[in-house]
Amino acid sequence: MYRYIVNRVLLLIPTLIGAAALVFVLMRLIPGDICVVRLGSGGGSVDPRAVAVCHAELGLDRPLILQFLDFVWGFFRLDFGISMWSGKPVAEEIAARLPISLEIAVVATVVAILIAIPLGTVSALKQNSWIDHVVRTVAIAGIATPSFWLGIVSILVVLDISHAIFGAPWMPPIDYVPFWQDPLRNLSMVILPALTVGYRYSAVTMRMTRSAMLEVLREDYIRTARAKGLLERLIINRHALKNALLPVVTLIGIEFAFLIGGLVVTEQVFNLNGVGRLFVLAVQNQDYTLTQALVMLTVTIFVFTNLAVDLLYAWLDPRIRFG
């Protein structure tokens, strides 16, 4: 087990270097120049001397290989440098936004699990009943409905309902306050986006839970358990669900990692200053250092989430052994 973990962690090094090389090259292939964007963002003319000074300031006049080595060496020391756009340390920029993205991702995941696993299980157990049809309809609607649309509609619904009931429209706050400063305000801000994202997330998970459960319920060992007179509740909880959860856990892991940097549109709709919005800004402004750091953060989260999911497998299915 420990050997397996060490091997997996060591394998991360070439993976991360490969990702670093890819993002470094791709950023340089995008047409444009951060200095031109910075100095001419209003459409004005750009003084070539000012551009040269800007290049020197940002270190963009140095050979590409040196820039790359600096980036990789900095990454392994957890020093991502300075944002080329804002001039602030990249770590500070990300740290300011990570809590909100993380909070939404966690709440959305909890929402998704709470909805998806019970409903997916019930749907499988009551296959082709009206309950199954309702659950499947809800799931398909969740997959088909874009989160941003749901976000916009949910805000409008909240505005209209609050207006009708209280006489004044209400919507969640749009300036972020950390949980420890004002828990109520924080939760009122987070809950709508989390539900919006969580619904789609739960729909996907629900479908996966249902199909995995259906497959497991047809296994011989389930039939054996039933034949020996085991309680149905125990069969479902102890034998069926635990095994059916293997693909579901994988899916939850991937979705969670995706949510950290992938809430771009939802963050825009709810005006949340999260990592997804930062990502868009960084690419738009051609902020190399910030984009590179964000990509590496996402890659790292994906890689570690996958590792955690693999380790969870062993707990869920004791037959799995790590060599």
Place this chain on the structure above:
Amino acid sequence: MIKKLGLAAAGLGAVFCVATVAAPAVAAETPKRGGTLTYMIPADAPPSFDGHRETTYATVHAAAPFYSVLIRVNPDNPSSNTDFVCDLCTEMPKPTDDGKTYTFKIRQGVKFHDGSPLTAVDVAASWQEIVRPRDGVSSARQSYFIMVDKVEAPDATTVVFQLKFATNAFLPALADPYAWIYKKEILDRDPHWFEKNIMGSGPFKFVSYEIGQSIKGVRNPDYYRQGQPYLDGFVGIFAAKQAVRVDAIRADRAAIEFRGLPPSARDELVRELGDKITVQASDWNCGNLVTPNHKRKPFDDVRVRRALALAIDSWHGAPALAKIATVHTVAGIVFPGSPLAASREELEKIAGFWPDIGKSREEARRLLKEAGVEGLKFELMNRNVDQPYKYVGTWLIDEWSKVGLQVTQRVLPTGPFYDALRHGTFDVTVDFNCQSVVNPLLDIGKFLPHSVYAENYGGYDDEKEVALYQAILHETDPTKQRAMVREFEKYVLDTQTHMIMTPWWYRIVPHRSYVKGWKISPSHYVNQDLANVWLDK
């Protein structure tokens, strides 16, 4: 021109009772002190906080409350094109030396937010950076001050501007809302310091800034205007999405957005909130232009460019567009309402403004045939901004189709859009001319060739046009100047059709009715220091 709309809405369509509110009635109200103004800034973040370098409203809406300027448009009469008052100076000077010397006396006792005194030396140093920045430093409005020879501070309370030639363009240019006064000591130490930091002498002191989230300020207790500012502080919230901004005003999460919203947003807010919303509206010193690329065939042929202008029916198009987009008034190259603007009769003699659209389009078809490009297919480049770019672009394509032109629209995000403009990789583009203080003599610089005015992307050179412009700039007699502007306008829009006008923008600012003291101006850059804003709560 500026209307304050007392509004009542009924049914699904918002029906507006339009009433012009006279300024003295507003002035009669006694401002209340206290409260925090929360307003929306329609951007993700400003590129920097350096007003000297930037041209975007994101910078001025976020940071203007922290700074002072030398002179400004009268905040109690911001719709005026000619009412300039002192901010840091004590009295508006009378020019001497045949209009070539302006001597300003600077207020005493003004302090920067770090407690140090602000003197004429700081004012002169800031203006030197604007007029003639040192190497490696950008000044976005340097070209506005070609008439300035020297800026000096002979003593701690006097600043002298020496001009190369007398011109009526100077004072309006000096009232530039981005011309913030910086501390000389910091400028000397690091001329880029103000890009990332804020330290001024304005009505509010900087508290905090979260990129992409908000900027906060608190009342400056040492502000030099007695009793101002009225607010305890402000919070500017950045939100690029219009829906977020409108919803925020609707739910009273924010009280106002200063840039302007489209008619549909105004109607929605009025319908929902009735008299809790006040709408201020004004012609906007911004307009979309059509720029044919003179370096690409067949747009090097004046007959083709003229046909493009003749096909457009602005007189009928503007009222229809005004219902859905932030455009309103048909005018020539000068801001409508300015003493130098063309009258309707004068405009109707210019291609693109003929009163008989049938005759105009017939002439367009004839010119296209003569040039051998009947049924010409080309691409209209546009910016990925809904209001009003995409509306104007779509309307133009429809207008051109009426003379047989087959036009497709290529919409680009802002960065690639500017990149394409700078590199001339377009057939015809929707361009824009957005100025701050109404200063027609400088505002029409947009129509000059790139060699003279860097933000012109038409790819042409025209010595005659430049000579005409120079004559206008040097003329100080308003009557003669007006006649010369007409000649220039006819030459640019008709004889050469270097560019084509579309209806001027219209600024609509719906805000919570408890926001008082702020008055709309023809520019979303002007009157943003918030010193005279108060909350009637």
